[in-house]
Amino acid sequence: MNKESFVIEGLAGRKSLKGTVKIAGAKNAALKAMAAAVLFDAPVQLNNIPDTEDVHVMSEILEKLGAQVVWKQNALTIDPTSITSTIIDPKLASVMRASVVLTGPLLARFSKASFPAPGGCVIGARPIDQFIKGYEEMGATISEADCNYTIEMPDIRYQRTEIRIHFDKKTVGGTETLMMAAVLGNGTVTLTNCAMEPEIVNVAEWLNECGANIQGVGTETITIIGTRGKLLSPKQPYVAIPDRIEAGSYLILGALCAENLTIEDCRPDHLALLIDMLTNSGVPIEISNHEASGASIKSADQSGQIINGSLTIKGNTKPNSAFKSFDVITKEYPGFPTDLQAQIVTYLTQVAGKSVVTENIFEGRFKYVSDLQRMGAKLELKDSKEVQIVGPTELLKEHMDSHQHENGDVGPHLNAHDIRAGFAIVMAALVGKGTFTVNNTYLIDRGYEKLEERLTALGANVKRTKTDVQSI
Numbered sequence: 001m002n003k004e005s006f007v008i009e010g011l012a013g014r015k016s017l018k019g020t021v022k023i024a025g026a027k028n029a030a031l032k033a034m035a036a037a038v039l040f041d042a043p044v045q046l047n048n049i050p051d052t053e054d055v056h057v058m059s060e061i062l063e064k065l066g067a068q069v070v071w072k073q074n075a076l077t078i079d080p081t082s083i084t085s086t087i088i089d090p091k092l093a094s095v096m097r098a099s100v101v102l103t104g105p106l107l108a109r110f111s112k113a114s115f116p117a118p119g120g121c122v123i124g125a126r127p128i129d130q131f132i133k134g135y136e137e138m139g140a141t142i143s144e145a146d147c148n149y150t151i152e153m154p155d156i157r158y159q160r161t162e163i164r165i166h167f168d169k170k171t172v173g174g175t176e177t178l179m180m181a182a183v184l185g186n187g188t189v190t191l192t193n194c195a196m197e198p199e200i201v202n203v204a205e206w207l208n209e210c211g212a213n214i215q216g217v218g219t220e221t222i223t224i225i226g227t228r229g230k231l232l233s234p235k236q237p238y239v240a241i242p243d244r245i246e247a248g249s250y251l252i253l254g255a256l257c258a259e260n261l262t263i264e265d266c267r268p269d270h271l272a273l274l275i276d277m278l279t280n281s282g283v284p285i286e287i288s289n290h291e292a293s294g295a296s297i298k299s300a301d302q303s304g305q306i307i308n309g310s311l312t313i314k315g316n317t318k319p320n321s322a323f324k325s326f327d328v329i330t331k332e333y334p335g336f337p338t339d340l341q342a343q344i345v346t347y348l349t350q351v352a353g354k355s356v357v358t359e360n361i362f363e364g365r366f367k368y369v370s371d372l373q374r375m376g377a378k379l380e381l382k383d384s385k386e387v388q389i390v391g392p393t394e395l396l397k398e399h400m401d402s403h404q405h406e407n408g409d410v411g412p413h414l415n416a417h418d419i420r421a422g423f424a425i426v427m428a429a430l431v432g433k434g435t436f437t438v439n440n441t442y443l444i445d446r447g448y449e450k451l452e453e454r455l456t457a458l459g460a461n462v463k464r465t466k467t468d469v470q471s472i
């Protein structure tokens, strides 16, 4: 964990950023494809992998299990044939909740997995009851000692042949993990009330190309017909779909800070709701979808069509105060993503009118609100799920300095509270007036590839520095 900060020169409302940003592969799909490598009988090739901290942590976890991982310019080769351990390293797992998805493939292949109570970003309680319930219905026994769980699954030969598991709550990680746990099984596992995020579809389609039989992915009911112990073969390399959250983050940033900005290599269809909201608010957005050529990103939507495209903000000359406010409720895909909630709240502080943003997925995802308030934004937290915003307000370093002690003695800096809130606060600093320091950049690095380099290429003044100990 580095102790670095971003020092950001605010644009004071000017829309001077311009250029093109190329979207990386989806972190939340890539991490699951990396975990799925455990299911294979030979080294797998993973392409379009984002160069983010979480990907490197997952590589290390796989290496500790015994896999050989080679990273080369946004591509990974993972050789799972040398895996000897089924114990997910507690120290590494404590910094990344996504490590828990590894239990699925480990159980499928080795009938055993041990992992610590999951960590990850500090957003709410984040229980794993749905994983545990699913494993128990698959016949597993689970023991807990010293905050470590050990799960043992019956040998494939003794597994039941018809298993139905209903998720009481939609869960992305739960859906992916149980799906992967069932791939090599003896019978059929039907999962209902599944999450439908495109990242799940992306990974499942690749597994199917390599010998798995997963049906219904992208709908609420997924059926996995097990291979009866036959490992998957790397017939196709995996290619991560474009990161819709990264694309959405830059789209919101562009709306506030760029007259002209092109977001290339993204999937506009995965961002339909956000694009509609911003367009109705007054942001001039052009969408271009095109058929991807064989060599470029391959990813099928539910109709089987391959779509890849770009989003362009063009002629965005009106002041942000000319944009209209709107309300947002976060929901599972295809609803508004929780991972864009902090960015959209920041947007709404700059536009005219009142808005209400309701967070339905995670508790504790409003920690950044106090940072925006210190900058001068008019936000009121109603409870752990709702924030009310009145815009437009100027975001000022001067305001922070004169109200430094209002939210406790928090010092002259801003904070990245989680990956997405981190981006939102960087965006707030860019919109604002003055020079801002954002601490805890390692959280931003977990999910955004080279953020300061990309922003600098667009004309922003963002410098990475060692965190000044006085400001922690």
Ligand code: EPU
Pocket: 028, 029, 031, 097, 098, 121, 125, 126, 127, 128, 129, 130, 131, 132, 169, 170, 171, 172, 173, 174, 195, 338, 339, 361, 362, 363, 419, 420, 447
């Ligand atoms: N939940 C339970 N029980 C469970 C599992 C989940 O109650 O057994 C709850 C969670 O506490 C949460 C809700 O269900 O309130 C949704 O959690 P989910 O399992 O869907 O989230 P996740 O798999 O842990 C992934 C992404 C998150 C993203 C969410 C929602 C990865 C690695 N993480 O998390 O991404 O916010 O889905 O879309 O895929 C990020 O990238 O910054 C990030 C946090």
